[in-house]
Structure formats: C-alpha cells, structure tokens
Amino acid sequence: MKTQVTTPSELEIRLEREFDAPRDHVFRVWTDPELIPQWWGDDTVVEEMDVRAGGRYRFRTGYGPIEGEFREVVPPERIVQTFQNHLQTLEFEDLGERTRLTQTMRFASAEERDTTMNYGVEQGAEAGFERVDAVLRSLDT
Secondary structure (H helix, E strand, O other), X not given: OOOEEEOOOOOEEEEEEEEOOOHHHHHHHHHOOXXXXXXXXXXXXXXXXXXXXXXXXXXXXXXXEEEEEEEEEEOOOEEEEEEXXXXXXXXXXXXXXXXXXXXXXXXXXXXXXXXXXXXXXHHHHHHHHHHHHHHHHHHOO
C-alpha cells in the first residue's frame, strides 16, 4: 500500500495510508510502549509514554531523544501530539477489517514545512509504515 503525501496548506503535510488491520490494532501500534520499538527501530527505547491529554512521551533512539506531549487522545479514533518541530494529528478511520490513517503535520512556518518535505518525509514514512505492517501481521498470529 502506497503512502499518499499532500500539502493541503503552506503550513501542513498530510500522509494517508491504509493498513490491512482493524482500527483498534492500528491505534494500539501507535500507543503501546511495548510495540513502539518494533517499528521505530534504531534501538529505540521508550522511556516515558503517558497516552492521555497532557501526558508526555520520551523515546531514546539511535538519532537522539524524541519527546513531546499528547494534546488529545480519543481511542481508537484520534491522537493530537507535539512532535519535534510540529503538531501532529493522527486520525484512524475504521474501514471494517482495514484502517485508513491520516497523519497531518502542522508547522509554524512554510520554511519548516518545506525543510521537512525536502528531508524525505515520503521515503521515511513509507519505510516506517512498512515496519508497522510487520507489527500488525504479528498481532494477528
């Protein structure tokens, strides 16, 4: 399944992808600290993950720490969180035995958005989503 990447506004990047798994499974992959290292890779260690509005997360990765705050959590439909230099909204749409994930990144400036686009957001997302597919397959066994 190919990831669709669009720029709905000068401040946003949107990724859309369908997963061959029920919505609660896809939501779990994003919120279960036991599953995060399986698809983040690069020796990721989840140091903190309090999945609720106002809760924080912190991962130690091979590229350095990643941390942020959950602004809104509506299981299994929606997560809004800070992520590096942007606000990220994840929407999980129930398609029966499949799930459509819409991930919208909102930046403070067009320059920040363009830098992220030029950094290879599409290739990075596709690689990450392929690892998510592998984790989802393991949940079915």
